[in-house]
Amino acid sequence: MTDALHPVAAVLHKIVPMAADNHLFSFLPEQPMALAPGQFVEITLPGIGSFPVSSCDQGRNGLITSCIRRAGRVTEALYHLEEGDVVGLRGPFGVGFPLQLFEDQEALLIAGGLGMAPLRALLHALLDDHRRAGRIIVLYGSRQPEMLLFREELVKLSLEQQIELRFSVDFAEELPSLDGRVVCKIGLVNELLAGLAFTPRKTVAAVCGPPALYHCMLEELALIGIPAAKIFATLERRMRCGVGECCHCVVAGRYICRDGPVFSLEQLRKMTEAI
Template identity: 40%
Template sequence: MIGQAPERLDPMVPRPHRIHDVRQETSDTFTLELKSLDADVAHDSFAPGQFNMLYAFGVGEAAISIAGDPGRRGVFVHTIRAVGAVTRALARMEGGETVGVRGPFGRGWPVDEAAGRDVVLVAGGIGIAPLRSLVYGLLAHRERYGRISIAYGARTPGDVLFATELDEWRNRGGIEVAVSVDRATESWHGHVGVVTTLLRRFSFDPPETIAMICGPEIMTRYVAGELIARDVVPGAIHVALERNMKCGVGLCGHCQLGPAFVCREGPVFPFDSVERWLGIEEL
């Protein structure tokens, strides 16, 4: 690599990573495992909920949350839906090819605050990806937490991600897992409907519960509303927000929500700190 340290630490310059593994998850979603080409892999640790900027050579960059096990040092796992120019370019890549990585950036899930409490996780669509790294973080010390529940909503049964892991978490992780789809197929015997309805199945002690939500913003607001109606403390509800991120460090101005830079102060926020802004259209 040209430009060894200290330039290497410039947060604006991607560091080359090799694609170690590619896994097609669903028709439009895939997982990349990236390993640093740099001998010094000390950078490659992260907190669940953080994101990287992934660079497809000559095409551009996209902010992608980290979906891997935080206990696995030196590897970034990203589960990506191919929807834009950059993610489509990443989807065409194969094992052994190189991806540029800047990050990890942002403030992740409040894992420490969850100790000793019931934990409710709610995901919509690709929002399950940043919660996957959180689940690995929780399972590493399962005894520290009370009841853990996951509600996950996908569009169709074919869009359900991490099905094997969901079973594992349910069967061996001591986690209550409920999955719902918007549109069922004949072979689907599970729940159909919006993810908020799954919350009614879970037993948790609302005042002692911490909740973490990642999905479309409208889902996030409804789920938070439902949890508050069940007496979960608004400040104990944490939501991951999506805004256009270009730099990842609060310098480019794109990701502002009210006075917050989502890339830096988020992407995870206590719901009560952003509720007002989320309620204003086009803020």
């Protein structure tokens, strides 16, 4: 890890538009940074501000790649940068997904909207190590078909039978024309669980998306029979230091930056108002 409070310079290597206001940004830090799936870095734009962001891949070639939504002041400024410009990076921070737990288990990854970004890093880690997860199921919902991030890649993995994939969209004039094996429904992502055959007690679930997804999904997964210690969600809070010093992100006595941002449902049940 680099000096936690001092950003290292990183060149904005590549910008790839993915969907409206959702671009893929790759950064090349001058010192290598290895991010585990679910961990995050703080991106600093000198003279403007900083924000936390997770990585959406395995960090090959020394690059840190994130899918970043144009949300407000600092991310707006990032969207005005060009390839070759320099930003600051601090990190990696936090506790990511417990990869060892997935060994020989069925992996159930459930994402809503931009939540697919950190789960894609987890998905790639699971695919890269065949000892992990005997089976990988991906349920992914977004507002409209064109907002499904990494859609082509996920469909390809499904067609190659590396993952089992179901999409949902809130509304669509026309459903994406996907291969017969890929299921896309109009509705909410939790509806994709209906009729899904899996072994709850042998399953590890990772959920990432807006708070509404957590409200309807986490306890539902427990009701189906997945142990609460094997259901994980990643929390978002406003952050400053990233290392448990400024108390900016504290919820129910836990530091989201240092103790999370990934927590099990077992932990979340003890953290009042965390979700």
